[in-house]
Amino acid sequence: MATDLHSTDGLTREFEEHRAVLTSVAYRMLGRVVDAEDTVQDAWLRWASADRGDVAEPRAYLVRITTRLALDRLRQAQNRRESYVGPWLPEPLVTESGPAVQDSSERLLSAESVSMAMLVVLESLSPLERAVFVLREAFGYPYAEVARVLERGEPAVRQLGTRARRHVDSGAPRYTVDPQERRDLTERFLSAAGGGDLQALLSLLAPDVSLVGDGGGNAKAPRRIIETADKVGRFIAAVAQQTIGDGEVRLVEFNGATAVVFLVEGRVRQAAQIEVADGLIQRLYLWTNPQKVEPINTQLQRGS
Template sequence: MHSIDGRREGGAQDEADSAAFETHRAFLIGLAYRMLGSHAEAEDVVQDAWLRWQDAARGAVRVPRAFLAKTVTRLCLDRMKSARAQREVYFGPWLPEPLLDGDVPSVDGPAPAVELASDLSYAFLLALERLSPLERAAFLLHDVFELDFAEIAAALQRTPASCRQLAARAREHLREARPRFAVTADQGERLVRAFVQASHSGDVETLKSLLAEDAQLLADGGRRVATIGVPILGRARLLKVYMGMLRKHGPAPDTRLEFMRINGLPGVLLRTQGGVPIQTIALEPDAGGRICGIYIVRNPDKLRRFLND
């Protein structure tokens, strides 16, 4: 039996529709997170896309991946209008919601695209944030998720030539954000442990030896908790400000530490003894193994996903 919009009715079709959607879920969550910088919002957007997928006339959906990419992109662009207005009045640095390995499923495909798709580092995500919404969408859809420009044009309601220009401009702006330097899991954990131990003991000389001369620190508290309200650039200033923050707002002696990878970087999650998340710290190493970026998220709204871990 068919409905008037051309969709077959019945449980078998519902199961087929669900299975078809699930094959694209990893792709959709990855796209939405990179657009919005929030895993929670990405999941909401994908759920909204699922509702639209259920209502779609199947005869009009020739390429499900392209249809769903268009749907998620439009939903994200709508959300970004209000998000950008909110960030204009956001207190202090804004950082994406921290992710653990596996939070965004891996993406299959040719090596260059997979390398980009796996890059969830703060440096890369912040570089995406500096693009216009349309530039970000065109770049992600073409360079990361490999849609052709005709499909992207349908999603962005622009011409293919215009979308090609948007992606090219985005690529140029992003060039400075790459490459990032990967370290092994063991190297990363040693770096984080050394940083945390030196921080808690007030060992300024060890901290100095761990930091690159051009190191930067970004701390996101969202006015919800005390933190450093401006970006800190340069090793000497960073040490002065960071040690001052530790003296005033350092973690309690019984704070629990959980070492993990955060947005693909070596990091640590700090909790109270009761399990309440306090903050995440992710460290970005440079080519010489020194820390060139410290990313601290203390905004409780961005730590909710750790409440039940």
């Protein structure tokens, strides 16, 4: 039986059918879980008050609203990020693997296009380029539909897509996505760092490894990207034993890949994730900013 879009229950059911996709679009656009959820809530308000005569295809209508709202929010956020203290990393998205998720639309959230490495590259695109890339590359929308969503001519949207694709191809690191290799190397990394074994730690790092820390001026973290195995290894060795010794270490999954959270009195205080290629750690992401870390606690509680 067709959904009655004129009833409150019908409106809610129809919206909830598309919530996972809308959240996925918003998160890829914004790089923050809280902002994505707020954007989807705003989309719900627009949806609930919309003229039903304007809604021929609910999913297309909702994606259009969500994308436009995310664009507005992204433009505002970019101004704030210009004064951000130190590197800005996207907020991790707690995901999970397994058959129950693999077969559902929620698995959209842990596809390659939402990996941390990809999200970092997307941060360098303009808001419009990012919108085109997300809709075209992550969700497979034809350019004609992307043009309707963005209210731009199709030739202009194609140019935006070409520029975005070229930029991503030149900037996206070619890291392996083998989950078991990443998990194994994460465990070895934790063992070496926690044991204070600098030589074992250095043996896991690529010569040109980099460490990106996001403290936002609110917590201790490098204010510049640290590069080379020696500098990264010594930094990790200097802080790891205290960090690991102060509480509990737990392996979780961020953005479809193994990550680590460090808990004190049951709450996440720091988080980290590595990128791997050729059997070595190529990049480390470190989150200490409470504004990025605290939402991880909320996400983990939802999944428990």
